Amino acid sequence: MGGNEHADVVVVGSGFGGAVTAYRFAEAGHRVVLLERGKAYPPGSFARSPTEIAANFWDPSQGRHGLFDVWSFADFEAVVSSGLGGGSLIYANVLLRKDEKWFVRDAPAGEGYENWPISRADLEPHYAAVEKTIGVQRFPKGQPRYQASRRTELLEQAGERLGYTAEQPPLAVTFGVGGDAPVPGAPIGEPAYGNIHGRPRITCVLCGECDLGCNYGSKNTLDHTYLSAAVHHGANVRVHHEARSITPRDGGGYTVGYVVHTPGDVVATSALPQRTITCDRLVLAAGTLGTTYLLLRNRAALPGISRMLGRRFSGNGDLLGFVSGVPGPALGSAHAPVITTAVRVPDAVDSHGGHAGGHTGGRGGPGADRGCYIEDAGYPGFAEWLVEAANLDNEASRIVRTVYELIRSRLTGGPSRQIGALVGRLLGPGEASAGAMPLLGMGRDIPTGKISVRDDYLQIENYPADSQPYFERLDRLMEDLAEEMGGKYHRNPLTLLSRVITVHPLGGASMGTDITTGVIDEWGEVFNHPGLYVADGAALPGPVGANPSLTIAAFADRLAEHAVDAGPVLETQP
Structure with missing residues (x-):
C-alpha cells in the first residue's frame, strides 16, 4: 500500500455518498478503493454497557476510535458517525x-x-433506485405486536388536528420479509x-436502540x-484508513495521502505516517465536516477552487x-x-413557487415562515430509568415513605413479611416515562454558516x-403539538x-450554477478539477428540510451514473 498503488476510483468515506458511489463505480467495472477511518460494526458489536459507551467516541489522540464523533463549535454542537456505513449506523432510519x-x-x-x-x-429516478436498494418499509402501525407504540398515532392525530x-415515513428498517406480515425477530434473507x-x-424487535447502532441487523444500513x-x-473496502491530503497529478488524476489507525493506540492523527495511493477519479464523501475539512486543508494544492469553499453551512434546522x-x-x-411518524x-x-426570498422572511424576521418536519423520537428501554430518575421530587417522596414504613415495622416489632409490594411502590408507577417522548424537529434554516480551518482545526x-x-x-410548533397531546x-x-x-x-x-455560486457543478464535480467529486452532505447548497440521508444518496447515485456514462476523465486544468 505504498506510493505505487493505483485505482480507477478512490472513494473517501462510506456513508450515504461514499457507499452509493463505490457501488455504482464497482458495478460498472471500475477498480474501486474505499477508505473509511472507522471500523466495521457487525450485528451484536455495538456498545451497550456504560463502560462500552464511554469508550465509544472518536478521538485518536486519546486512544478512542469509537462510533460517535462529537464536535463543539462557537454556537452549536454536531454529532456524526465514524464507522463502516457512516451515518447510517446511528441515524433514525x-x-x-x-x-x-x-x-x-x-x-x-x-x-x-x-x-x-x-x-x-x-432526483426522482435516483430516489427510487436508492429506496429499492436499501429496502424501505413503513412502521406497521396498528398491526398485532406493533400496538405498544401509542406515540405513533398520538402525534399523527395531534398534527392533523392542528x-x-x-x-408514517419510509424507514430503512425490515419489519416483514418477502411481503409476509411483519413479525419481530424473523430471519432476514440475504442476496x-x-x-x-x-x-x-x-x-425489527422494537427495542428503540436505532441511534446507538442496531445489534440485530434490522436496520438496512x-x-x-x-x-x-x-x-x-x-x-476494495478498507477500514481504519483516513484520507489526509489531495494532490492533482500531472496529466490528470490525484494522489491521495492517508494514514492507518490502530484501534487503542494513543496517537494523534497528525502524528501517524502517511501513505499514498493514486487514482483517476477521487470521490470525497467523508461527511460534511470531513469533506470540507479535507478541501480546506488542501486548498493550496487545488488552484482555482471556488471562493465559495466553506460557505453555506446549514444544520438542516x-x-x-x-x-x-x-x-x-x-x-x-x-x-x-x-422515529415512526x-x-x-x-x-x-x-x-x-420555488423562490424563498433569500435571507428575508415573513412576520417574525428572517426564517419565520420556513417549513419544517416534526417527528416522534423514541429511545432505548434503559433510558426509561433515566426519565424516572429525573422526576426527583416524586422519587424522593417515595424513598422517604418506604424507609419510614420499614423503620416503623422494626420499631413496633411487627412480624417479618414479604415486601414485594413495598419495593414496587418504591420504584413507582412509571408515570414519568410512560407519558414522555422526545420530539425531533428539522427544516429550512438559513445556510449562512462559514467553515474554516485554523491551526489544523475546523x-x-x-x-x-x-x-x-x-x-x-419550531419551538412554538413543538409546544402546540405537546399541548394537543395533553x-x-x-x-x-x-x-x-x-x-x-x-x-x-x-x-x-x-x-452551484458556476464557480461564483458553488464549489461543484450539478453533477458533483469540482469546478476546475475534473475527476474530483463531492458526493455527501457538503454538496448541498442549503437545508433539505426533511431528513437529508435519502437526498444525499440520490445525489450520489446521479453523480456516479453521470460520471460512468461520461467516460474517461479529461486532464486536470492548471
Missing part, C-alpha cells in the same frame, strides 16, 4: 424525499440565499452473495446493502424538544424504532444566529443559551 418546492432558486445575493441547480424531477399533514459481515440478521454489493462487484405528562396508556417510546409544517414557498461561525426566528417558530413541552436547555445540536450538518462545498 427515515428516508423522506425533499419537497419539490423546497428546491428553491433564489437570486444569488448576499448571504443566506438558496439556489439549487437541480430539481426534484432530476391542520398539518402527517404520515446470494451475503453481506459484508457474514452475520445473520433478524427483523449501508454496510448490509450498498457496501456489501460494492464488495461483491470487486470494491435540527432542534430537539421533550414532552412529558401525556395522559392515558404508556406512549411506548422505547417499544418501536426511533412525521408531521409536515408548510413553508411560504409552498404557495408561491471552525464554524455565523450559525445558527441568522436562523433564530426559524428556531423560535402533555407539557420542555425546551432543550441548550436553546436558552442560543445553542443547538445538529446531527445533519450540510454545505461547505456546495453545488
Whole structure:
C-alpha cells in the first residue's frame, strides 16, 4: 500500500455518498478503493454497557476510535458517525424525499440565499433506485405486536388536528420479509452473495436502540446493502484508513495521502505516517465536516477552487424538544424504532413557487415562515430509568415513605413479611416515562454558516444566529403539538443559551450554477478539477428540510451514473 498503488476510483468515506458511489463505480467495472477511518460494526458489536459507551467516541489522540464523533463549535454542537456505513449506523432510519418546492432558486445575493441547480424531477429516478436498494418499509402501525407504540398515532392525530399533514415515513428498517406480515425477530434473507459481515440478521424487535447502532441487523444500513454489493462487484473496502491530503497529478488524476489507525493506540492523527495511493477519479464523501475539512486543508494544492469553499453551512434546522405528562396508556417510546411518524409544517414557498426570498422572511424576521418536519423520537428501554430518575421530587417522596414504613415495622416489632409490594411502590408507577417522548424537529434554516480551518482545526461561525426566528417558530410548533397531546413541552436547555445540536450538518462545498455560486457543478464535480467529486452532505447548497440521508444518496447515485456514462476523465486544468 505504498506510493505505487493505483485505482480507477478512490472513494473517501462510506456513508450515504461514499457507499452509493463505490457501488455504482464497482458495478460498472471500475477498480474501486474505499477508505473509511472507522471500523466495521457487525450485528451484536455495538456498545451497550456504560463502560462500552464511554469508550465509544472518536478521538485518536486519546486512544478512542469509537462510533460517535462529537464536535463543539462557537454556537452549536454536531454529532456524526465514524464507522463502516457512516451515518447510517446511528441515524433514525427515515428516508423522506425533499419537497419539490423546497428546491428553491433564489437570486444569488448576499448571504443566506438558496439556489439549487437541480430539481426534484432530476432526483426522482435516483430516489427510487436508492429506496429499492436499501429496502424501505413503513412502521406497521396498528398491526398485532406493533400496538405498544401509542406515540405513533398520538402525534399523527395531534398534527392533523392542528391542520398539518402527517404520515408514517419510509424507514430503512425490515419489519416483514418477502411481503409476509411483519413479525419481530424473523430471519432476514440475504442476496446470494451475503453481506459484508457474514452475520445473520433478524427483523425489527422494537427495542428503540436505532441511534446507538442496531445489534440485530434490522436496520438496512449501508454496510448490509450498498457496501456489501460494492464488495461483491470487486470494491476494495478498507477500514481504519483516513484520507489526509489531495494532490492533482500531472496529466490528470490525484494522489491521495492517508494514514492507518490502530484501534487503542494513543496517537494523534497528525502524528501517524502517511501513505499514498493514486487514482483517476477521487470521490470525497467523508461527511460534511470531513469533506470540507479535507478541501480546506488542501486548498493550496487545488488552484482555482471556488471562493465559495466553506460557505453555506446549514444544520438542516435540527432542534430537539421533550414532552412529558401525556395522559392515558404508556406512549411506548422505547417499544418501536426511533422515529415512526412525521408531521409536515408548510413553508411560504409552498404557495408561491420555488423562490424563498433569500435571507428575508415573513412576520417574525428572517426564517419565520420556513417549513419544517416534526417527528416522534423514541429511545432505548434503559433510558426509561433515566426519565424516572429525573422526576426527583416524586422519587424522593417515595424513598422517604418506604424507609419510614420499614423503620416503623422494626420499631413496633411487627412480624417479618414479604415486601414485594413495598419495593414496587418504591420504584413507582412509571408515570414519568410512560407519558414522555422526545420530539425531533428539522427544516429550512438559513445556510449562512462559514467553515474554516485554523491551526489544523475546523471552525464554524455565523450559525445558527441568522436562523433564530426559524428556531423560535419550531419551538412554538413543538409546544402546540405537546399541548394537543395533553402533555407539557420542555425546551432543550441548550436553546436558552442560543445553542443547538445538529446531527445533519450540510454545505461547505456546495453545488452551484458556476464557480461564483458553488464549489461543484450539478453533477458533483469540482469546478476546475475534473475527476474530483463531492458526493455527501457538503454538496448541498442549503437545508433539505426533511431528513437529508435519502437526498444525499440520490445525489450520489446521479453523480456516479453521470460520471460512468461520461467516460474517461479529461486532464486536470492548471
